[in-house]
Amino acid sequence: MAAKKPTVAVYKFSSCDGCQLSLLNLEDELLDLAGAVDIAYFLEASRAVKPGPYDIALVEGSVTTPHEIERIREIREDARFVIALGTCATSGGIQALRNFADAEEYARAVYDHPEYLEYLNTATPISETIKVDLEIWGCPVNKHLVLECIAALLQNRKPNLPQYSVCLECKRRGAVCVLVAHGTPCLGPVTQAGCGAICPANGRGCYGCFGPWPQGNFDSLVPTLTATERFPGETHLLLRNFNAHAPAFRKAAEAALTVGKK
Amino acid sequence: MTSLLPQSAPPTAGHPGKLIQPDWAEIVRITPETEGISTFWLRFIDPQVRERYHFQPGQFNMLYLPGYGESAISMSSDPEDEERLVAHTIRFVGTVTKNIGRLKVGDVIGVRGPFGTSWPMKQIEGRDLVLACGGIGLPPLRPAIYHIIRNREKYGKVTLLYGARTPKDLMYPDEHEEWQRHDIHMEISVDRGDENWDGRVGVVPMWFYNFRIDPRNTAVLTCGPEIMIRFVIYEGLARRIPAERIFVSLERNMKCGQGSCGHCQIGPYFICKDGPVFPFSVLQRYVNVEEY
Amino acid sequence: MLDITISRGTTVALSKAEFDLLLADLRENGYQTVGPRVQDESIVYADIQTLADLPRGVQTEQEAGHFRLMRGASNNYFDFIPAADSWKKFLFPPRVDLLTVRKGKGWEYVETETATPRYALVGVRGCELAAIEIQDKIFIRPDFYDPTYRLRREGLFIIAVNCLHPAGTCFCTSMGTGPKVQGSYDLCLTELDDVFLVEIGSELGRSLLSKRKYDLPSAFVQNIANQRLARAVQEMGRSLDTRDLPGLLTEPENLEAARWDEVAKRCLSCGNCTQVCPTCFCWDATDSVNLSATQASRTRVWDSCFNPAYSYVFGGNTRPTIRARYRQWLTHKFGAWKEQFGTLGCTGCGRCITWCPAKIDHVAEIAALREEVNS
Numbered sequence: 001m002a003a004k005k006p007t008v009a010v011y012k013f014s015s016c017d018g019c020q021l022s023l024l025n026l027e028d029e030l031l032d033l034a035g036a037v038d039i040a041y042f043l044e045a046s047r048a049v050k051p052g053p054y055d056i057a058l059v060e061g062s063v064t065t066p067h068e069i070e071r072i073r074e075i076r077e078d079a080r081f082v083i084a085l086g087t088c089a090t091s092g093g094i095q096a097l098r099n100f101a102d103a104e105e106y107a108r109a110v111y112d113h114p115e116y117l118e119y120l121n122t123a124t125p126i127s128e129t130i131k132v133d134l135e136i137w138g139c140p141v142n143k144h145l146v147l148e149c150i151a152a153l154l155q156n157r158k159p160n161l162p163q164y165s166v167c168l169e170c171k172r173r174g175a176v177c178v179l180v181a182h183g184t185p186c187l188g189p190v191t192q193a194g195c196g197a198i199c200p201a202n203g204r205g206c207y208g209c210f211g212p213w214p215q216g217n218f219d220s221l222v223p224t225l226t227a228t229e230r231f232p233g234e235t236h237l238l239l240r241n242f243n244a245h246a247p248a249f250r251k252a253a254e255a256a257l258t259v260g261k262k
Numbered sequence: 263m264t265s266l267l268p269q270s271a272p273p274t275a276g277h278p279g280k281l282i283q284p285d286w287a288e289i290v291r292i293t294p295e296t297e298g299i300s301t302f303w304l305r306f307i308d309p310q311v312r313e314r315y316h317f318q319p320g321q322f323n324m325l326y327l328p329g330y331g332e333s334a335i336s337m338s339s340d341p342e343d344e345e346r347l348v349a350h351t352i353r354f355v356g357t358v359t360k361n362i363g364r365l366k367v368g369d370v371i372g373v374r375g376p377f378g379t380s381w382p383m384k385q386i387e388g389r390d391l392v393l394a395c396g397g398i399g400l401p402p403l404r405p406a407i408y409h410i411i412r413n414r415e416k417y418g419k420v421t422l423l424y425g426a427r428t429p430k431d432l433m434y435p436d437e438h439e440e441w442q443r444h445d446i447h448m449e450i451s452v453d454r455g456d457e458n459w460d461g462r463v464g465v466v467p468m469w470f471y472n473f474r475i476d477p478r479n480t481a482v483l484t485c486g487p488e489i490m491i492r493f494v495i496y497e498g499l500a501r502r503i504p505a506e507r508i509f510v511s512l513e514r515n516m517k518c519g520q521g522s523c524g525h526c527q528i529g530p531y532f533i534c535k536d537g538p539v540f541p542f543s544v545l546q547r548y549v550n551v552e553e554y
Numbered sequence: 555m556l557d558i559t560i561s562r563g564t565t566v567a568l569s570k571a572e573f574d575l576l577l578a579d580l581r582e583n584g585y586q587t588v589g590p591r592v593q594d595e596s597i598v599y600a601d602i603q604t605l606a607d608l609p610r611g612v613q614t615e616q617e618a619g620h621f622r623l624m625r626g627a628s629n630n631y632f633d634f635i636p637a638a639d640s641w642k643k644f645l646f647p648p649r650v651d652l653l654t655v656r657k658g659k660g661w662e663y664v665e666t667e668t669a670t671p672r673y674a675l676v677g678v679r680g681c682e683l684a685a686i687e688i689q690d691k692i693f694i695r696p697d698f699y700d701p702t703y704r705l706r707r708e709g710l711f712i713i714a715v716n717c718l719h720p721a722g723t724c725f726c727t728s729m730g731t732g733p734k735v736q737g738s739y740d741l742c743l744t745e746l747d748d749v750f751l752v753e754i755g756s757e758l759g760r761s762l763l764s765k766r767k768y769d770l771p772s773a774f775v776q777n778i779a780n781q782r783l784a785r786a787v788q789e790m791g792r793s794l795d796t797r798d799l800p801g802l803l804t805e806p807e808n809l810e811a812a813r814w815d816e817v818a819k820r821c822l823s824c825g826n827c828t829q830v831c832p833t834c835f836c837w838d839a840t841d842s843v844n845l846s847a848t849q850a851s852r853t854r855v856w857d858s859c860f861n862p863a864y865s866y867v868f869g870g871n872t873r874p875t876i877r878a879r880y881r882q883w884l885t886h887k888f889g890a891w892k893e894q895f896g897t898l899g900c901t902g903c904g905r906c907i908t909w910c911p912a913k914i915d916h917v918a919e920i921a922a923l924r925e926e927v928n929s
Contacts, residue, residue: 283663332839514872517839522700523839551809554809
């Protein structure tokens with residue numbers, strides 16, 4: 001059974017590097033990981049690069065430049081299995097706010113010489129450019145879930161990812177519902193679990209960084225939130241956040257404006 | 263709590279002092295049946311467990327593959343197997359079963375059981391029997407067939423209606439002759455034939471029209487896809503076989519096998535402990551409730 | 555000198571300072587004392603050492619989807635009702651490691667010794683004690699028991715408390731579980747301004763109490779307690795007509811009522827109601843494994859019938875819609891439960907109403923269903 005270890009490559013697109021750091025933060029498990037796979041390309045960790053093709057490509061970040069479109073296509077051709085890592089890669093990330101605005105105006109506001117920039121008007125998830133085999137959501141990702149996904153790939157099984165909303169893990173850890181007890185707006189009921197309900201457990205509302213829960217009932221939560229807004233448009237802004245470009249949040253954010261006006 | 267239903271005996275494999283802790287069994291034989299389905303013959307490693315473990319036709323075990331989880335699978339072998347082996351005929355569809363499919367002879371898996379109610383072999387003695395099954399519904403009935411063969415004089419006319427998708431999907435073909443020799447009348451059919459198939463094409467409930475049924479003295483045992491079960495029940499009831507003599511084996515998500523985790527409930531019943539085999543009379547009221 | 559012999563059924567008056575000593579005695583005898591505490595602008599059950607840890611002078615304002623702490627009129631310790639979470643987490647913990655196996659020749663169990671904690675629950679309400687007794691029927695049966703639950707339950711010391719200030723979502727009178735505590739406790743308190751009236755429910759309770767300084771309450775004091783309890787019955791926030799239960803929720807034609815579609819539009823399927831419910835017992839076993847697949851574990855976690863994966867079988871979900879899941883929960887709790895365990899699954903604590911982010915009032919839902927099917 002001395003099969004060759006599967007090779008893993010880690011790539012960065014437009015992102016803050018936080019998800020790659022989550023990988024490095026594995027610490028206790030990192031040795032285990034290095035024993036199970038051959039980390040062939042991971043510039044954040046090491047300059048040593050082994051040539052492709054690779055078995056698994058972990059891609060962090062969203063696609064925001066023409067060059068990135070070309071790069072991600074090459075990565076797809078070079079990898080058997082592509083995993084989109086983190087919210088930028090799965091839904092565009094915070095930079096996808098430009099999708100709702102004038103990107104040129106943003107560029108002018110930030111750079112002295114925007115004419116040297118080559119960028120797209122949108123920030124989009126990896127899956128809008130290439131076929132992605134698995135998406136791991138989160139800003140940043142939960143390192144344990146990343147490890148679980150890699151383990152599942154190596155062991156030929158479906159990764160054990162939660163299928164419920166944040167509420168269930170919030171209650172399992174004994175946190176008090178911030179929406180009910182404090183009136184704090186919280187996206188927990190429509191957000192995919194996986195984070196461990198960190199924010200509600202610390203008295204903050206969930207801001208949906210793990211992405212929309214596919215079964216979430218937005219039609220019910222949006223009016224509930226707009227009814228108790230602390231300032232007009234609060235619900236809209238909550239949904240226009242790290243996952244603004246995710247279709248379910250996009251739709252709900254628009255609905256929040258109409259419901260709010262009523 | 264439910265007086266209508268027989269009580270299932272406590273499991274003999276697994277540790278009562280620990281929740282869902284299985285005993286280990288070695289795979290001693292693997293028989294490929296059809297595409298994606300094999301029979302795994304297990305022998306408990308602990309001789310004491312091997313000695314005390316008995317199951318009734320229709321009961322199931324929870325099979326544990328470390329790292330992947332547990333899956334509820336009916337036994338498909340003779341409860342009185344001379345080698346004390348326990349067989350499960352497994353279709354490789356879920357995470358657990360797909361990976362059981364990758365195991366080899368000599369590998370070890372965890373077993374808890376037996377769980378649930380059984381085909382009421384004692385209660386239906388003296389009756390004509392119709393065993394109606396489709397696809398993976400035959401394996402849970404096979405222990406009942408062995409029991410009938412061993413006690414053939416205790417039962418009247420026995421008819422096995424068995425359907426598969428294609429001729430290649432028919433299971434246990436080597437045994438069919440033996441079953442027929444013991445005066446089990448078989449009506450085998452497929453959804454789609456091939457160039458060599460000269461048997462019946464159609465669905466299982468259709469074959470109720472092919473033989474005479476004495477409703478006063480017939481019991482039906484059925485297992486298979488839900489839609490097939492539904493129509494078998496209709497055909498049975500249409501022939502005025504009373505609902506309490508139509509026995510159905512059901513499937514649901516199960517985690518514990520002991521009526522504790524809650525997953526397998528339908529109405530007041532825990533399928534893992536009050537079932538999987540139910541007289542249709544107790545399910546009747548829920549059968550038309552959608553998504554119940 | 556008065557002759558004070560106490561036995562089961564005796565009620566004594568115990569000063570609050572003496573009660574603190576009683577808590578200390580419990581801890582000295584190996585009990586972990588847990589009770590209500592203010593936490594996260596709410597009340598949860600957690601470790602307590604003395605009465606000072608309790609929410610003094612605090613009342614709660616509770617409505618569907620609404621919970622706020624309020625300053626009460628008195629300086630009493632048990633004026634709030636009830637806590638955000640329930641006692642079930644001590645007997646049926648939200649997470650339990652079930653087993654770990656290591657690959658050797660076959661698979662071997664990695665034995666881990668876990669000591670069973672001995673809890674003394676301080677401040678168990680009538681509805682909550684009834685809920686524990688309902689879970690007893692689920693987890694300790696002649697044909698099966700859950701070892702974690704049973705060991706913890708057998709060692710449990712219960713200090714119950716009669717409710718004097720029911721919350722807006724309370725309906726224990728409808729379910730016959732309160733506000734006066736029924737069921738088996740070791741000691742039961744009624745809190746007056748400067749003393750606890752303590753009723754002895756067990757030998758263990760008597761033995762513990764016998765070490766403390768107490769008085770026998772006068773008729774006057776007893777009468778005040780009785781009057782306050784009677785007032786609590788009047789102040790109950792909600793009431794549920796149970797006369798047609800469980801039938802209303804088990805009749806097949808009622809399962810197809812239009813009301814289910816209506817409530818499904820509002821239900822978030824978040825499962826909060828099931829998690830805060832003191833009787834909900836569903837669990838899941840989750841698997842984890844190391845990268846080299848040489849060591850694997852199984853963990854038990856609370857599950858919920860609102861979790862879509864709960865009813866998933868190969869080929870599909872038997873309850874694919876929120877309508878089906880909400881209906882399962884309500885018809886189980888107020889319907890099928892009766893046939894399974896001989897009682898309804900609800901004790902009227904009202905948590906499912908208070909903690910529903912969508913403000914669904916299940917008492918009102920039952921009334922609406924009744925109205926629809928009877929019209």
